[in-house]
Amino acid sequence: MSELEAFRQEIRAWLEENCPPEMRQPVHDEDDICWGGRHFQFKNEAQKLWLTRCAAKGYTVPDWPQAYGGAGMSPAQAKVWREEMNRIAARPPLSSFGIWMLGPALLKFGTEEQKVHYLGQIARGEIRWCQGYSEPGSGSDLVSLQTFGEDKGDHWVVNGSKIWTSYANKADWIFCLVRTDKANKYQGISFLLFDMESEGVSTKPILLISGYSPFCETFFDNVKVPKAQIVGELNRGWDVAKYLLGHEREMISGAGGGDRLTTIGAVLNRAGLEDPLLRAELAMFDVDALAYGAMGEKFLDEIKVGKAHPAQPNMMKYAGTELNKRRYELLMAGGGSASLEWESEASDGGSRARGWLRTKANSIEGGTSEVMLNVISKRILDLPGA
Amino acid sequence: MPLYHTEDQAMLADTARQFMADEGAIARQLRHFRDIGCKDGFGHTLWKQFAELGLTGILVSEGDGGLGMGHVEAGIVLEEIGRNLTPSPFLTSAVMAASALADASAELKGRYLPGLLSGDSVFALAIDEGKKHRPERIATRAVRSGNGFSLSGAKDFVVHGSSADMLVVAARTAGADDDAEGITLFAVPRDVAGLSQDAVRLVDSSMATHLRLDNVQLDADAVIGEVDGGREVLDRVLSAGRVGAAAESVGVAQGSFDMTTTYLKQRKQFGKLIGEFQALQHRAAHLYSEIEIARAATIKAQQLLDAGSDKADLMVSVAKAKAGKAASLAVKEGVQMHGGIGMTDEYDIGLYMKRDRALAEFMGDMFYHADRVAKLSGY
Ligand SMILES: Cc1cc2nc3c(=O)[nH]c(=O)nc-3n(C[C@H](O)[C@H](O)[C@H](O)COP(=O)(O)OP(=O)(O)OC[C@H]3O[C@@H](n4cnc5c(N)ncnc54)[C@H](O)[C@@H]3O)c2cc1C
Numbered sequence A: 001m002s003e004l005e006a007f008r009q010e011i012r013a014w015l016e017e018n019c020p021p022e023m024r025q026p027v028h029d030e031d032d033i034c035w036g037g038r039h040f041q042f043k044n045e046a047q048k049l050w051l052t053r054c055a056a057k058g059y060t061v062p063d064w065p066q067a068y069g070g071a072g073m074s075p076a077q078a079k080v081w082r083e084e085m086n087r088i089a090a091r092p093p094l095s096s097f098g099i100w101m102l103g104p105a106l107l108k109f110g111t112e113e114q115k116v117h118y119l120g121q122i123a124r125g126e127i128r129w130c131q132g133y134s135e136p137g138s139g140s141d142l143v144s145l146q147t148f149g150e151d152k153g154d155h156w157v158v159n160g161s162k163i164w165t166s167y168a169n170k171a172d173w174i175f176c177l178v179r180t181d182k183a184n185k186y187q188g189i190s191f192l193l194f195d196m197e198s199e200g201v202s203t204k205p206i207l208l209i210s211g212y213s214p215f216c217e218t219f220f221d222n223v224k225v226p227k228a229q230i231v232g233e234l235n236r237g238w239d240v241a242k243y244l245l246g247h248e249r250e251m252i253s254g255a256g257g258g259d260r261l262t263t264i265g266a267v268l269n270r271a272g273l274e275d276p277l278l279r280a281e282l283a284m285f286d287v288d289a290l291a292y293g294a295m296g297e298k299f300l301d302e303i304k305v306g307k308a309h310p311a312q313p314n315m316m317k318y319a320g321t322e323l324n325k326r327r328y329e330l331l332m333a334g335g336g337s338a339s340l341e342w343e344s345e346a347s348d349g350g351s352r353a354r355g356w357l358r359t360k361a362n363s364i365e366g367g368t369s370e371v372m373l374n375v376i377s378k379r380i381l382d383l384p385g386a
Numbered sequence B: 001m002p003l004y005h006t007e008d009q010a011m012l013a014d015t016a017r018q019f020m021a022d023e024g025a026i027a028r029q030l031r032h033f034r035d036i037g038c039k040d041g042f043g044h045t046l047w048k049q050f051a052e053l054g055l056t057g058i059l060v061s062e063g064d065g066g067l068g069m070g071h072v073e074a075g076i077v078l079e080e081i082g083r084n085l086t087p088s089p090f091l092t093s094a095v096m097a098a099s100a101l102a103d104a105s106a107e108l109k110g111r112y113l114p115g116l117l118s119g120d121s122v123f124a125l126a127i128d129e130g131k132k133h134r135p136e137r138i139a140t141r142a143v144r145s146g147n148g149f150s151l152s153g154a155k156d157f158v159v160h161g162s163s164a165d166m167l168v169v170a171a172r173t174a175g176a177d178d179d180a181e182g183i184t185l186f187a188v189p190r191d192v193a194g195l196s197q198d199a200v201r202l203v204d205s206s207m208a209t210h211l212r213l214d215n216v217q218l219d220a221d222a223v224i225g226e227v228d229g230g231r232e233v234l235d236r237v238l239s240a241g242r243v244g245a246a247a248e249s250v251g252v253a254q255g256s257f258d259m260t261t262t263y264l265k266q267r268k269q270f271g272k273l274i275g276e277f278q279a280l281q282h283r284a285a286h287l288y289s290e291i292e293i294a295r296a297a298t299i300k301a302q303q304l305l306d307a308g309s310d311k312a313d314l315m316v317s318v319a320k321a322k323a324g325k326a327a328s329l330a331v332k333e334g335v336q337m338h339g340g341i342g343m344t345d346e347y348d349i350g351l352y353m354k355r356d357r358a359l360a361e362f363m364g365d366m367f368y369h370a371d372r373v374a375k376l377s378g379y
Helices: A003-018 A045-057 A075-087 A096-110 A112-124 A235-253 A265-270 A276-302 A312-340 A349-360 A370-380 B008-022 B027-035 B044-052 B070-085 B090-101 B106-118 B232-264 B278-306 B310-344 B349-361 B366-376
Strands: A131-132 A148-151 A155-166 A173-179 A188-193 A199-206 A215-226 B123-126 B141-145 B148-161 B166-170 B183-187 B195-201 B207-219
Touching: A003 A045, A075 A265, A075 A276, A075 A370, A096 A112, A096 A131, A096 A173, A096 A199, A096 A235, A112 A155, A112 B008, A131 A155, A148 A173, A148 B207, A155 A173, A155 A199, A173 A235, A188 A215, A199 B207, A215 B090, A235 A276, A265 A276, A265 A312, A276 A312, A276 B278, A276 B310, A312 A349, A312 B090, A312 B183, A349 B232, A370 B044, A370 B278, B008 B070, B027 B278, B044 B232, B044 B349, B070 B090, B090 B106, B090 B123, B090 B166, B090 B232, B106 B183, B106 B366, B123 B148, B148 B195, B166 B207, B166 B278, B183 B207, B232 B310, B278 B310, B310 B366
Parallel strands: A131 A173, B123 B166, B141 B166
Antiparallel strands: A148 A155, A155 A215, A173 A188, A199 A215, B141 B148, B148 B207, B166 B183, B195 B207
């Protein structure tokens, strides 16, 4: 038996023993996702147990080094881990912006102290992070951001506001882009970390078309941020921000995301669909979805060994989110009038309609599809003036 | 297995890329043989060069004197063929017929493999009956006669049929036209009595035939595999052809796309390079994504086929459909973004459009394969 095969057996046995049956059910709604953090309310014991067991082994972040709370898996081992998790349809023990976004940025730009401290907290699910990038006047044109940090010797005093801050009202800490030099556009931004319980931070939830309000306006009124809480160099936060966006886009793309982008034809047709044109659309979708699944696998394989184009996450995000939107359009069409129900028990509180509306954000959040196409044009295709 | 090429495969890709860019280039091969009205539609000298590099035996086992490689490797060669629009019998002979012969008797192998390995022989496949690829339905009959069989029927879209020294013919030895079982594959020599071919030049300058079999008498040793049990071999031949055509389509898409992005960086209008217009940038970037995804699907299908996975069938159809979609978009956008010059015979971009059209039909178009994906998924 090869080493990798032995590893697979070990993982399989561990999962068999340790993954509670409740954690092998599909995720239905927000409540089923374990976000961790100071104030997180576990939905049930199984969710808590699953997190605790995984965190103890470093399995919440399997490919992070052991010193920072991970399991130190190689790319090939991490792939085995994903495959074995998918095999039993196990839920991720922990989902968080810390894992997907801040973690990779800290691994690259953080000091040793920052890594040990913040990464460990993320891996154990102790601190929940939110992302303070967008501002009312700065969306796609993020680099125009105005939130300002005034230098006060051993700390900054931050003033300004952010918008669309996902889960700001539930997060413990924020990673935030703050202007620290007004004279310099790109090299005048710093990447700061601070506690959302700091004095002067307030949030105001915004209601979404799906009826949920997972994002907020976030206000900073003379917030004191100690100098040690900067990631990377002063005024070089844009580099950190862009690197993090790569990981954010990878996450939103759903590459390797298990069942998120799987085929839907069989699912809908089991319900007895007879419309041949809809069947044809479903078949075309399934071709695209299965092909994209292969792309996701290829992308992850390549990125782990440095073979992927550095701007490839933008392509993945573009293709993956456009596909997911199409998927929900078809799910709505397949569901007919039943998929319109907004509150009924039968519709699980309108989960399909709400899910459909939620997907419309996929091609906006983390950079719009149009911006992704701009980036592909410029960085991959090297088109002029892009 | 990771979805990228191993070091050995990357080396093969370098060799194939260099070889096809030099020897298989559009001006030297496609245009040359088209312009002289060549009856084969490809050059035999180049085919011999394929053999010198060992490529004609890429799927032939080492025991039988070939390279013993797999569909990933064959696909590497096909992508370069697609990129350069290199006319050759590689897909029909070295990929499809070789897949059929892998199951043949030692006697048949001995008769045909040496010619393939040396580049002296060309093989063709006679599968389709009618205008669309519907191999589920085979009406050509083979009835027992003497110590062998007598074949009668008609076949279409027999690519390289009139250049072929041997044709792999799918015929029915039992059952009704639509039955899955009861198929037998035959290795039919070109000069056998009762076989006639009507050669036609296709839109991409390649040659195909309408083939007729009128009581063609064959000895029993012309049977490839088992009598009545040919469906399994046929499926393997079809998979090889489909995934191979997908790889070639990816090459066609990439070649056309590269020409197009180059043009976007050269042509000026309104005082700007046309590549500065966001309307064109976004379409180019979308196309880039589609080609990347098609390539990933194709490699995945190749790997699954090589591994003998039971998911291979599904992924082969995904690859053929997706590569066809991506290539079709690439050539249409290619011509459009070239403007008027894209419509001229002098410019190569139109050649990509023609080749794509022929490849799209070959071994089932995207509609056939999307339908097959649906059926394999249970709807
Ligand atoms: C559900 C959701 C969650 C989010 N979570 C967060 C979060 O946690 N933290 C955070 O900081 N932000 C978050 N965002 C904000 C998100 O990053 C921005 O919405 C996004 O970057 C777009 O900015 P905007 O909304 O200002 O749109 P705009 O930039 O105003 O864009 C409007 C339209 O113009 C197009 N456009 C803009 N510029 C160009 C151009 N150069 N070329 C072509 N078209 C262009 C856009 O594509 C879009 O279609 C979230 C957004 C959503 C929807």
